Amino acid sequence: MKKSLLVLWLATGLAWLAGAGCAHINTSPGGDVNRAIAGTVNFRGDLVLPPDAEVVVRLIDATGSGQALNPASQDLPVANRPRVVATEQVLGEQTIKAPAAGAVPFRIEYTADDAQLRHGLNLDARISFGGRVQFRTVTTRAVTFGNATDKHEIWVQAVAR
Numbered sequence: 113m114k115k116s117l118l119v120l121w122l123a124t125g126l127a128w129l130a131g132a133g134c135a136h137i138n139t140s141p142g143g144d145v146n147r148a149i150a151g152t153v154n155f156r157g158d159l160v161l162p163p164d165a166e167v168v169v170r171l172i173d174a175t176g177s178g179q180a181l182n183p184a185s186q187d188l189p190v191a192n193r194p195r196v197v198a199t200e201q202v203l204g205e206q207t208i209k210a211p212a213a214g215a216v217p218f219r220i221e222y223t224a225d226d227a228q229l230r231h232g233l234n235l236d237a238r239i240s241f242g243g244r245v246q247f248r249t250v251t252t253r254a255v256t257f258g259n260a261t262d263k264h265e266i267w268v269q270a271v272a273r
Contacts, residue, residue, distance in 0.1 A: 145223050149204070149255060151264030152215040153237045155247055160213060165241040167208040169218040169266065171255065172234045173201040203233065215265075229257040237266045245271055 153167055204222030224233065233255040239247040247268040255264070 143226050145225050146221070147224060147260060148219060148221045149235070149260065149264065150217070150219040151235075151266060152217050153239070153266050153268060154215045155239065155268050161211060161239065162241045163210055165209075165211060165239060167211050167216045167218070167237065167239050169206050169208075169220060169235065169237045170202050171204045171220050171222050172236055173203055173224070173228055174234050175231060203228075226257060229255070229260055232256050235264055235266050237268050239268055247271065 149171060153169060203224055204220040206218050206220050208216055208218065218237075235249070235253040235255055237249050238245050248271055249266055250269045251267065253264055253266050
């Protein structure tokens with residue numbers, strides 16, 4: 113009797129532990145991975161862009177998937193395996209040639225899952241003319257799950273030479 117009661121108690125405890133782990137599984141479907149972001153690129157109010165000006169706006173996943181520099185053999189000790197180097201991944205880009213005066217509107221279509229938006233993406237803008245980048249984003253503009261559908265204002269500053 114004592115032995116069967118102990119087995120019943122252990123089986124109940126194990127079933128409870130197995131069921132407790134399932135409470136944290138997220139089974140809700142993710143959002144649509146096809147997305148769009150819009151906003152404006154802003155710069156000094158007194159600046160008039162020349163006719164050869166080009167504005168490039170990019171949405172970047174700065175964490176990247178990363179790739180090992182050299183594939184390591186499976187028999188090497190962990191300490192001798194090459195590091196994974198994170199690389200930027202451009203999720204979407206728009207180039208605006210000869211923009212009108214004032215703030216430059218942009219709209220970028222991109223693909224990103226909810227996890228990428230949870231850790232955050234970066235908006236980057238550059239204004240080039242005369243064959244060189246003249247203005248660029250200095251302060252990172254983060255795009256997250258909470259603000260992905262908002263209009264974004266990106267401010268660029270002159271590149272120090």
